[in-house]
Amino acid sequence: MPAEGAPSSRPAAIRLIDAYGSLGGVVKAGLRYHYAQDAQQFVPARKLPTVLGDAQEHSAMYRERFLALRKALWQSSGNPTYVDSAVEKIASEGSKMPKIRVKGQGNTVGGMGGMMERISINTDVEGICVEEPPKSEDQSLLDPRPNERIVITAVENLPGNPGVKFVFGLLSRASEGALHIEDVHENVRLDFSQCQPSAELIVADASFVLLKGEMSALGDGVFHVFEMMMPPRVSRKFCDPTVDIFGSTARDRQLGNHTGLLEISEIGQPGLESAEDLMVVVMGEVHLDDEETFDKLSDILFGFERMAQPPPAVYVFMGNFTRKPVNLKSAKSVREYRACWARLSEELDRFPKTMANSQLVFVPGPEDPAGVGGLLPIPPLGDHLTQGIAKKFKGVHMCSNPVRIRMDLGGQVVEEEDGSLSNKADFMAFRSPDVCRKLYNNCIVRQLESADAARKEDRQRATNREFFRAISRQGHLCPVSQETQPVVWGLDHILQLYSPPNAVFICDHSVTPHEELLDDDIILCSTGEFKRSLTDDQGFPFYVYRPFAPDYRYCVERSNKNVMHPHSALVMYRNRGGHLLQNEDIMSRILVAAGIRPSDTVLEMGPGTGNMTVKLSELANHVVAMEVNEGLAKEVEQRAEMQGASNMEVVTGDFKRLALPHFDVVIANLPYHLATGFLLKLMGHPFRTGIIMLQHEFGKKLLADPGEKIYSRLSLNMRMFFKAERICKVPGRAFFPQPQTTSVIIRLTPRVPAPKVDFEEWDAMVRIAFFRKNQDVFKMFKRLTVLNMLEHNYKMWCSINRVPTSTLCFRDYCLEALDQCNLTFKKARRMDYHHFERLLRAFHNKGIYFVNFATAPSRPSRESFVPSFAEEGYKFYDPEEEDDFLSKVEGPESSDDESRADDRLQRLAMKTVACRMFAVEKLHSELCEFDVPSLSVRLYVKKLPEETQCICAYLPLEGARASAEVRPSGSPAVHG
Known part of the structure; x- marks a missing residue:
């Protein structure tokens, strides 16, 4: 919970630690810190890191990692505890006294060992026994005893030192392929024939390990390994809180010009009750050239923007930002890549609240046109590739891969789990170049937890845990050799986890999405690809992380399911094609075109969030809003209560299953695939005016005139029952989610008087005529299947109504109706509704019916009843x-x-x-x-x-x- 703290002159801020910032980038990385052995602490490096370093930087890269992990090894407080053999020898010099333990008590009298064991013993005290220190061969790395104390021997002291020893160092492979262990002074060849590895950790080349073994008695300089495991994890409890190895200092006095850390923005967001409400959204591999991914990204931004609380303080988007790698030698490929960023820039303009209160961090992937030769860290994307989006928006930042983000509260402090107070929290985002697969391909240990699992899911789950533990124990995001994954030597400190961040978000194709590992005080999460298959649907996973809670939540967006984020009460259904109208100008034009009177009852189909419904309630006597989405219907009801609109009624359900109420005006913004069914239902309902939002192409077909190429049966039916006119064209950006097409608003006015035709009969005849709309009508009616059907209906009608059949051939009898209307050689696409109305009347006069011949009016005849049979x-x-x-x-x-x-x-x-x-x-x-x-x-x-x-x-x-x-x-x- 937030605790009261003294006010600070330094504002709360978000800081980015970038790998290449110190080389002239926008976001500064600061000085590199290295570990000074003589001072036993981290001190600023004497020179800035360089990309093209010399051989000394290569050796310094591993030396810095070794010294940082060894310091963490000495400071580890778990069981067993590790001590340096040199320190142990100096501390116990001049005293050969063993440890003293009092019978019946668990604590030793000389508990600290060494100099602390120089005590005087009263011989009168009863119950005192002498406890010899345990021998190295009796100790175990894998199964330590309680209060175990293991002495670590330096590699340089192994030759000529008999007995079982414990060693800490780097596994390296020599040119002949043999494995060695080395520290800053010496290396020794290893033999793993008798090794018993830890079953829960993975070990590969360039890994730092703890070994238990013995030098060969043959004097060949080979160290026979009995046990092997990774060092304990680096904990923030034992790290210097004032400095980090990569320069992300925490104190004000260290934030000088030489460090250059960018203080991006204040996070005292309006409406934020406490620091625990701060949110960070992390997404992995966001493909900006994928339409569905782009739509989901817009959905998430919109969902967070419309929340009652402020939007997330930071959005982190990791690459690759395109599905296919960009070829910088191809002008077309570069143009397409830049077009994706230009479209994103236009999309961000729709979210002013987000751009004013949030920071958007873009981390490039291994296939983005930023890296060189697959080296890590990957530099940020340039403005020439991103269309200057970082210059256009103050809150957009192009950073390196990986990037470290620190959130500093300034004077406000937050109580952590251990009871301590903190005013900062940081996390890292890393788009992995398939490090997990590379780690397993170069694995030395084959007795892994994942190899023993029976099911594929269990093996994958164990693989994820082993990968996360390897990163945590090695204190490095890429714990593989330089041959496997090259790293810029001078910038290797950016990949280190000393001091560890609060959370690490990794996007790796070989790691299952939404996999987490909570390792003491650090959280490792796998974001996965933003568009990834989950079960039978396309999934859109992302993380919502609260750094000061601490809490993290995995949120899953499923394609064609709910497209809004879980924090919002609004849930839209993508499989139903819902789009919300947001443009106020378009709403005003709809209200003017509707011509609503104070006494009218208005039916609104698809009210969405109620933007239009509230305006309608002010103009009409009664408003009925029909919505199939329960979440949207509840939101409309809440808005009605807030506005105090008592003349609003919300009906939840599908119009295809519900009867439409009486109304004077109808306003419909329905999914495009439901428009035809709704228009057919309107044909049998009396009303004055209808305003319908339709897809632009569909609207053009609806308004087509006879003779036009797109004139169709739908156009004819609309002209038969309505007078339709186009109001205006609506662009896709007026909706959310943005559709892939343009829309059009059409006004429908029913014809008065209404045509007195049986619609089923009408539709059946029109379907026959429009079977080939560009051919003469008589060819459609002389088809054998049509003639057989009409003749059957004709004979049945004659039999039921006791009317004698014609003596003419039925084919000629049928075509007589066309001749009477002068439509024999007329084409269907050139005929208007009055032509078909006259033709239908001619067919009925001859007793030829298309569907409802049984219910046709009878025609009594003077002739005797002679059935057609x-x-x-x-x-x-x-x-x-x-x-x-x-x-x-x-x-x-x-x-x-x-x-x-x-x-x-x-x-x-x-x-x-x-x-x-x-x-x-x-x-x-x-x-x-x-x-x-x-x-x-x-x-x-x-x-x-x-x-x-x-x-x-x-x-x-x-x-x-x-x-x-x-x-x-x-x-x-x-x-x-």
Whole structure:
């Protein structure tokens, strides 16, 4: 919790420690510090680091790492504790007294050893025993005893020194391939044939290790290793809080001109209650040339900007910033790379709150056009490649890879977990050039925890832990040899973790995303690629880190799922194509075009966050907002309560499943793929004005006139029912998230009076005509499939309405309707709605229906009822005209049991018939199938031998099947 502290004249600030700042960059790195053995402390280096260093810098690079880790080794407080053999020898010189332990007590009398063991012993004291110091061969690195104290022997003292010894040094490989251990003075060849390595740590070339072994008795200068492990982790508790090895000093007196640390901005953000609310957002490998990644990045910035609390103090974006490496020799490749940054610059203009309160740090990747020869650290991107985005925005900074960021609270202090007070916290961001894979490819130890795991997931998880532990124990972000990953010798201190930061964020392709390791007082996190496959979806992972809590949270953005960050109550669904209108000018034009009256009821489809809804409530009598997104619907309700708008009603649900209420004006900003369904639903609803937001290409098709190339069936339907006009064009930047296309606003006014046509009939006819809209209409209606369908419907209509069929060939009979309207040689794309309206009327006058022939109005005729089936040789009896119909059906009674059973079955069928009955006397085909929609009956008539015939009738509505009847030849069979 924040503690009260004395006010400080130095403001709270964020500082960047850059690798190349001291060479003239914008962000200064400061002087390099090295460890002075004589003074036993870090002191400023005598000269600035250089990129093209000499051989002395190569040896100094490993020497500085060795001395820093050895100092941490002496200061480690775990079990066992390590001491220098030289210091131990000096401290115990002149005293050969063993340690004294009192029986029944755990503490030794001479607990500190050496000079502290010169004590006088009272011989009268009972219960005192002499405890001999443990021998080296009885001690173990892997399984230490309680209060173990291990003496470390220098490598130069190994030759000629018999017995088991403990050694600390650097593993190096000689030219002949043999491994050696070396320190600042000497190196000794190693033999690992008897080695028992630690199973939880990974060891490779150029690693610093602790060894237990013995020099060969043959005098060949070989050290036989028995046990091996890495040194204990460097802890901040034992590091000098006033200085860091790379120059990120903490005290004011050390922030002079020679260090040049950039004090970027004050972090006393308005609305920030305490330092614990400070947030840092870290993203790995953000591809600016990927559309989906760019959209997600905009979503996250928008989500944090609209939070009640201030946006994150720092955004860290790690490269590579393009999916493909940039070829600096190709002008096209460079132009495309610069275009990505130009687009990002335009996008950042949409977030003024973020740019005023946040710092955006860009860390280049190994494939960005910044590094040379794959060397680490990677210099920052230049202004000529980033379109000067760092100069345009004060809060944008191009930094090296890695970069260290320090947040200094000035006078405010925060209580840490151990009870101490602190006013600073720092973290590092490192885009790894696949260091994890390189570390494992050069691994010396093969008995790893990951090798014993059975499942692939367990092996990967163990690999991640081993990689993080290697970085933590080695105190270096790239613990591999120079042959594996070259490093600029003079800038190796930037990669060191002395003193350790609070958190390290690493982006490495070989490490699983959202993998963390909490190692005492340091957090190591794997950000992963920003666009990475998670299960079946494309994932967009990033970290939200609170340096003064301390707390970190892993946030996952999933593609085509919720696209807002977890801190926001607003959740949008990308798979539904939601886009929020943010432009105030466009909203004003919509309100003017709608012509809302004080007595109107307005239906708003897709209110979003309620920006338009609030304005509508001030103009209309009643506003109904229909939203499918529950999160957005709740936000609209909250805004209505805050505005005190009692005339607003929010309906949550899909319009396709809900009935539209009564309204006078409708304003719709729907996902583009739902626009057609909504327009069709509006055709049967009375209203005065409709304002619809549509995709620009879709709007052009909607407003197309007859004769235009894009004129379509949709254009015809809109002209039939509405008068449509274009209001204005809306660019993509007016929305959030920004769509990939331009939009258009269209005003719809229903035609008065409304056309009196059956829409299903209309649509079926129009579909046939527009099957080939550039061909003559008569060709569409003389297709065999169309003629068969229309003839079937025509005969059914004639049968139901007792109208005689035409004696003409049906093909000629159908085309007569086109001739009557003078549309035979007309093309569909040149016909307006009144042409089709006249054509539909002509078809209906001839009894030709497309869909609803069963419900068509009947046309009684003066001629006798002759069903169309008579042409095929069928004879029908109408029970209304034939008085002796039942007697003909029943026929004479028979004496045999089979006939009586058939009669009973037939009479039962007669009693259950609830509709018009027909009798078929003669059959000319083997199997006939008739559909009678008005009766909901399908008739199956099959011709049997001449003496009998079988007729089966199915009743689809009842789900029942009528009985099969066997009748003598010449007797009609009845079905219903």
